[in-house]
Amino acid sequence: QKEVEQDPGPLSVPEGAIVSLNCTYSNSAFQYFMWYRQYSRKGPELLMYTYSSGNKEDGRFTAQVDKSSKYISLFIRDSQPSDSATYLCAMSARAAGNKLTFGGGTRVLVKP
Amino acid sequence: NAGVMQNPRHLVRRRGQEARLRCSPMKGHSHVYWYRQLPEEGLKFMVYLQKENIIDESGMPKERFSAEFPKEGPSILRIQQVVRGDSAAYFCASSSQEGGPTDTQYFGPGTRLTVL
Numbered sequence: 503q504k505e506v507e508q509d510p511g512p513l514s515v516p517e518g519a520i521v522s523l524n525c526t527y528s529n530s531a532f533q534y535f536m537w538y539r540q541y542s543r544k545g546p547e548l549l550m551y552t553y554s555s556g557n558k559e560d561g562r563f564t565a566q567v568d569k570s571s572k573y574i575s576l577f578i579r580d581s582q583p584s585d586s587a588t589y590l591c592a593m594s595a596r597a598a599g600n601k602l603t604f605g606g607g608t609r610v611l612v613k614p
Numbered sequence: 615n616a617g618v619m620q621n622p623r624h625l626v627r628r629r630g631q632e633a634r635l636r637c638s639p640m641k642g643h644s645h646v647y648w649y650r651q652l653p654e655e656g657l658k659f660m661v662y663l664q665k666e667n668i669i670d671e672s673g674m675p676k677e678r679f680s681a682e683f684p685k686e687g688p689s690i691l692r693i694q695q696v697v698r699g700d701s702a703a704y705f706c707a708s709s710s711q712e713g714g715p716t717d718t719q720y721f722g723p724g725t726r727l728t729v730l
Binding site for chain 2: 538543545546551599600
């Protein structure tokens with residue numbers, strides 16, 4: 503079983519819809535949670551960073567962490583065709599230093 | 615302000631040859647990380663380096679792979695005697711001097727290695 507599970511998709515939504523993405527994980531030591539966006543044949547770009555449980559909002563993006571359920575989510579409001587990309591969740595544990603553990607990524611397609 | 619730079623962007627090698635991948639961190643960053651992304655998979659941590667030191671190499675294959683980050687110049691990921699299974703995208707990331715778990719890792723564009 504992978505440490506971080508993420509549905510590969512693809513997830514297809516119409517423009518303007520809410521995109522809902524999530525990851526589950528098994529390592530209870532994870533404390534730092536990130537979402538990266540990766541366009542085809544490009545490097546990952548950090549979107550959101552959250553420490554421990556709770557919600558964080560930044561523009562059209564909202565990240566949620568539920569440590570009790572080992573479940574994290576990313577919501578994208580008012581989705582645009584330019585949001586079409588692969589979204590990767592990543593997490594780390596203080597004891598593991600700077601090593602990021604990634605989910606496999608969810609491919610999102612926003613149709614105009 | 616230049617981001618993380620990687621070269622070459624594409625590298626083709628025949629089985630048994632050596633591959634050298636280079637990474638220049640963002641200005642002011644002294645922590646470098648290498649990740650590998652196999653087709654249709656997420657990124658897998660390989661190694662974490664500071665200048666002249668390997669801090670964590672728990673994700674590096676035991677044979678054929680090595681990494682360095684010299685006092686001067688870019689970080690180098692070296693793969694000796696490449697095999698077809700080494701074909702992947704290799705990403706480098708860098709973070710600030712503090713290098714703690716809360717430090718954002720900024721990724722480069724990657725080097726796509728193809729082994730024929």
